[in-house]
Amino acid sequence: MNKKAIIITTALLLSCITGCGGKNSSSSDTEEAATVTSAASETTETSSETETSEATSETEEISSEAAAATTAETETQPVDEITTETVIDISTEDGAPTAYEAKEIMEALNTVDKLGGCAVPFDEASVYTSENGTVYYKVAGSGFTSTADIRTFMEKYLSPELIADRYSSIIGGDSPLYIDAEGALYMQNNARGGGFSFKDTEPVIQAESDGVYSIISDYDDLGAVNTLVISVSKQSDSWKIASLTF
Numbered sequence: 001m002n003k004k005a006i007i008i009t010t011a012l013l014l015s016c017i018t019g020c021g022g023k024n025s026s027s028s029d030t031e032e033a034a035t036v037t038s039a040a041s042e043t044t045e046t047s048s049e050t051e052t053s054e055a056t057s058e059t060e061e062i063s064s065e066a067a068a069a070t071t072a073e074t075e076t077q078p079v080d081e082i083t084t085e086t087v088i089d090i091s092t093e094d095g096a097p098t099a100y101e102a103k104e105i106m107e108a109l110n111t112v113d114k115l116g117g118c119a120v121p122f123d124e125a126s127v128y129t130s131e132n133g134t135v136y137y138k139v140a141g142s143g144f145t146s147t148a149d150i151r152t153f154m155e156k157y158l159s160p161e162l163i164a165d166r167y168s169s170i171i172g173g174d175s176p177l178y179i180d181a182e183g184a185l186y187m188q189n190n191a192r193g194g195g196f197s198f199k200d201t202e203p204v205i206q207a208e209s210d211g212v213y214s215i216i217s218d219y220d221d222l223g224a225v226n227t228l229v230i231s232v233s234k235q236s237d238s239w240k241i242a243s244l245t246f
Contacts, residue, residue: 094207097232097239102203102215105232105239108157110196115142115150116167117194118177118187128181136179136186147171147180159233159240166244196228212242 097105114120126138144150150171154163170177178187197220204216208231215230229245 095211095234096205096207096213097215099202099205101239102205105157105215105230105241106196106198106203106217108153109230109241109244110198111143112154112158112167112170114195115144115170115178118189118191119194120187122187122189126184126186128179128186130175130179130181132175134175134188136181137189139178139185139187142185144178144185146185147176147178149185150178156238157241159235159242162241162243198228199225 120142121140122137123140124137128136128138130136144153154167154170158167169175171179175188177190178185180186199218199220201218204214206214206216208214212231212233215232216227217230218225218227226246230241231243231245232239232241234240
């Protein structure tokens with residue numbers, strides 16, 4: 001073989017070796033790139049899962065804190081405030097007297113009836129004789145100091161019809177039970193019993209007709225239990241007793 005043929009053969013061998021080496025290097029680079037990409041993808045997925053887990057944990061903590069705050073607020077809310085918001089006074093809504101007003105009316109009636117029965121303390125030593133010969137004694141500890149006080153009290157709680165029908169003799173007529181004398185209130189010693197020993201129970205309030213209501217309560221009638229029905233109506237923004245039914 002001549003020198004020229006040897007040079008050509010050597011060149012071809014070098015070209016083959018170089019070409020094959022370059023192809024193997026490219027394949028290796030591709031595999032390395034794929035490995036890097038896969039690792040990056042796994043890292044991204046792991047990071048995403050970690051962030052989602054942390055976000056979920058934070059949400060659960062916030063929800064737990066909110067629930068605890070709500071529970072604490074409910075537990076510390078005053079019971080009286082809750083009760084006040086839920087309780088409804090039906091008697092006030094339908095225009096009837098409340099239980100408190102009913103008891104006030106009953107006590108006022110009891111006071112007036114005691115006056116009518118002369119069941120009031122008096123001073124036997126302080127005596128006054130009227131022009132017609134009626135003997136009176138100075139009232140002591142009744143809460144009234146004049147007939148004007150008695151009139152004002154009766155007119156506040158009793159209708160004019162009831163006063164005229166049942167209690168007119170208290171400060172009216174030719175020989176009233178109470179008079180003003182010597183700057184004080186005097187009364188006749190004409191005791192015949194009076195007043196109502198109402199039972200210590202809640203009165204029953206019922207509607208009779210438009211604007212008229214019944215206050216019903218038991219009372220002690222000399223050892224026997226009887227029932228009194230007090231008919232009331234509202235006049236001039238106050239409740240007045242119209243009639244009594246035994």
